[in-house]
Amino acid sequence: MTPKNTDYLVIGAGAVGLAFVDTLLDKDPDCHITILDKHARPGGHWNDAYSFVALHQPSATYGVNSMELCPDRVDEHGHNAGMFPLAKHADILAYYSRVMSERLIPSGRVAYHPLTEYTGAEDGEHRARAILSGEELAFSVRRKIVDATWFQTSVPSTHRPGFEIAQGTPFAVPGDLPHLWRDPGNLPEHYCIIGGGKTAMDTAVWLLEAGVPADRIDWVRPRDSWMFNRKLLQPARHRIEGLIRFQLDLVECAAGSQDGDAMFAKLGERGTMLRIDPEVTPQMFHFAVISEGEIALLRQITRVHRGQRVAKIEPGAMTLGDERVALPEGTMFVDCTASAVPFEQRLNTQPFFDGGRITLQLAQTPFVPYSAALAAFVEANFETDAEKNNLLPPAPLTDSTLTYPYAVMANLMSTAILSANEKTNEFNAKSRLHPTGPAVAQMISEGDERLTALAEVGPKIQALMPDVIRLGMAAKAIHEGA
Incomplete structure (x- = not known):
């Protein structure tokens, strides 16, 4: 069997794999990418999801960097009225089909193999099997294999x-x-x-x-x-005030609490977190x-x-x-007992970059597509695994009220690391998938009056960080002992 040559072999054509490929195409214009996926069309677990599912987060920061997901308008009816749209199941599948057929394949540098299962490496070659025909395929990978299936999404x-x-x-x-x-x-x-x-x-x-x-x-x-209150997590270019309040609420409540339960109680009082029954204290938090x-x-x-x-x-x-x-x-x-992300994966974190292998995980929790796109940017712009992994330590996938402060601390530390690096800071300012980067860049260019409130956030967070770290480290010990 004659192997097919490629620079990157990406396993998975879902939200993770496609966000990575989309950014890598732009940042490394000489590379060739091959994508393998078990599904018959792009979109990963969205192919298996129930038809009335919708994104939890506004669609403005989901998908791939190069293509908008939904019209930028406010919903006028239903339980999302007054807020920006949440892409529906059909919208998401159509979107990923467009990403593949209008963006990736026309580049001439992407080969896509649907209904194909990766079976492993043998004698220096990577093998796969066409699911319906049983045909065996071989690939010679010049650079790296990219695992976009780490999340093991279950529906x-x-x-x-x-x-x-x-x-x-x-x-x-x-x-x-x-x-x-x-x-x-x-x-x-x-x-x-x-x-x-x-x-x-x-x-x-x-x-x-x-x-x-x-x-x-x-x-x-x-x-x-x-649960997060959606009204505070609207697109930054329209309602950055809510995001400012949300971030400050997290930091202030973390800094003033003895454990995660106390932190959530304070966030609940502020309306930043919501619960169904006000008489029951939740112990679970799945983002x-x-x-x-x-x-x-x-x-x-x-x-x-x-x-x-x-x-x-x-x-x-x-x-x-x-x-x-x-x-x-x-x-x-x-x-409804399937866990979209099996939280046992929290025990299986590993370096993003390890020789000839990239394992796509969370760079910041819970921003899945952004983390994958950022990993592609880092791969294309930095030389050694050491400097890449220093920029992208895997973020924790916490699942309880007592462990969530660890994720808050890790996200703040990641933001500091990425902001301090000129290249990643510039990427965040332009990445559609980043929750605030492009909006803040636009505000700066326009001299937006909201910059005054935004400028106060950094010093407040910096002043409270010692207490956030105290709580985060205690939560980290619980998380790692789970």
């Missing part, structure tokens, strides 16, 4: 439930719900959502907005979660972003089961721990 349609399902139990994943209309004679009389994360929240909102009464929904939430409108909807559901995970489901009942709980006859169980 309901590809997830295996961790509980027993008795024969004959009405069972669905979120993606099944929009198709219930096809069998109108057998619509569920009742629903039970299993899971406490954002997928479960999306599913609950969808059912309520589809007209299902709240008293016909049970919800198993083993742990409640804190979800939510609107106050969604919270109002979710609070309508009062049949909530906490503290135990589902061990078994059966027609008209479920087992929580050792307790069997009866449910209305004909209840359909909806499995």
